Amino acid sequence: MSTATAGHPAREPADDLAAGRRLAIEASGWGEPFRIVQPRNACFWLLLWGLGIGATHLIRYFAVGVGAYGTGLGIGIVAFTLYTIPWLFLLGHHNRYTSLPPKLFAVAFAWGALASAFWMALPANTAILSLYGKNFGYGWAGDWGAGLTAPFTEETAKATALVLLIGLAPRVVRSPYDGLMIGAFAGLGFQIFEDVLYAYNNAATGFGLDQAATAWKIVAVRGLAGLTGHVLFSAVFCAGLMWLLGRGGPGHRLRGLLFVVAALFLHGGWDDAAALGTVLFGEAGPVILMGLMVVVDLAVLWLAFRLAAPQEKAWIRAILAPETASGLLTDTEVRAASGDREARRAHLKAQPDRRHRRTARHVLASADDLAKELALSGGEDSPDVLHAREETARLRALA
Numbered sequence: 001m002s003t004a005t006a007g008h009p010a011r012e013p014a015d016d017l018a019a020g021r022r023l024a025i026e027a028s029g030w031g032e033p034f035r036i037v038q039p040r041n042a043c044f045w046l047l048l049w050g051l052g053i054g055a056t057h058l059i060r061y062f063a064v065g066v067g068a069y070g071t072g073l074g075i076g077i078v079a080f081t082l083y084t085i086p087w088l089f090l091l092g093h094h095n096r097y098t099s100l101p102p103k104l105f106a107v108a109f110a111w112g113a114l115a116s117a118f119w120m121a122l123p124a125n126t127a128i129l130s131l132y133g134k135n136f137g138y139g140w141a142g143d144w145g146a147g148l149t150a151p152f153t154e155e156t157a158k159a160t161a162l163v164l165l166i167g168l169a170p171r172v173v174r175s176p177y178d179g180l181m182i183g184a185f186a187g188l189g190f191q192i193f194e195d196v197l198y199a200y201n202n203a204a205t206g207f208g209l210d211q212a213a214t215a216w217k218i219v220a221v222r223g224l225a226g227l228t229g230h231v232l233f234s235a236v237f238c239a240g241l242m243w244l245l246g247r248g249g250p251g252h253r254l255r256g257l258l259f260v261v262a263a264l265f266l267h268g269g270w271d272d273a274a275a276l277g278t279v280l281f282g283e284a285g286p287v288i289l290m291g292l293m294v295v296v297d298l299a300v301l302w303l304a305f306r307l308a309a310p311q312e313k314a315w316i317r318a319i320l321a322p323e324t325a326s327g328l329l330t331d332t333e334v335r336a337a338s339g340d341r342e343a344r345r346a347h348l349k350a351q352p353d354r355r356h357r358r359t360a361r362h363v364l365a366s367a368d369d370l371a372k373e374l375a376l377s378g379g380e381d382s383p384d385v386l387h388a389r390e391e392t393a394r395l396r397a398l399a
Helices: 013-028 042-063 070-097 102-136 138-145 150-168 176-205 211-228 230-244 253-271 273-281 285-320 331-337 341-349 354-376 383-397
Strands: none
Touching (some): 042 102, 042 150, 042 176, 070 211, 070 285, 102 138, 102 150, 102 176, 138 273, 150 176, 150 230, 176 230, 211 230, 230 253, 230 285, 253 285, 273 285, 285 331, 285 354, 331 341
């Protein structure tokens, strides 16, 4: 029991935990609704405008040669649609720290695919590369132009998805981890539609000859490169942007700037890997440099994740902490439910046998569901919250 002060009764720890839960729900934006249709919000009309213009540019671009190069385009569409599915599962798994609404990610994906790619980046890249060619020669532009253009045009274009969603849902998009997730989905949309564009362009470059083989080559090369491509770059960039905007707590703007700059350098290194690798390491340089870039890319993403996740984990702990007072969850279970994969694995390994490990795994999953229901109810005992508690108690009884 906490110590009483003059004129104030002592407060039970459970009261403090409940207050901490309310503060965490408010600060995190968990459970806040997200509406796409907001006629009184200028960002909604900008969203419609950008998607409409992007779709128009896309149709005009492909309509010119769809009859002649339809095979390459069709293979690109089918292959990269299938390629998107495991990405959605992977990113959805990491959304457990934020519980952002799926339709928010759908907006980010669509904006990255249409507005960022076809309305912003494609015209800007074409214009700038043309200027490079005219002023420095087309050989130089071919070697270095992409790396000095795409990082600035494309990362800025993809990041407008985050800025737009802050305007549409300022109480939902709160943290650098939110920025990381939104950036990843915007980058995924951009990457998939850009890859389809590459499949189409390569078919056109070959004058329609052997389109299937050309398209499958693009699928293989771009699919492999995409594992550390636009999804990673924009995730890092947008997480940094959130810190830079002050949405990751005070005192982290320099951190944000460093991540934004890092994303630009990583993107530029990939785009100029052939020329830069040859300069640095000789004939085998491009392969060596790309191998090094994969390691560096993943290390930077890991660091962004490690620095962004603790804020989200603390909110989850605060939301679940009052359940320890009632005995529904233990402190160890709350730490595991709000922790990373290593914390969960350690908790499961600590169980005495397989049956207890299976039960513990189900209890942790139920705790995740309970946290989401508590956020949706604002911390109140809604019917869904009561049902989630009953389910947790039922699962524990199995042990």
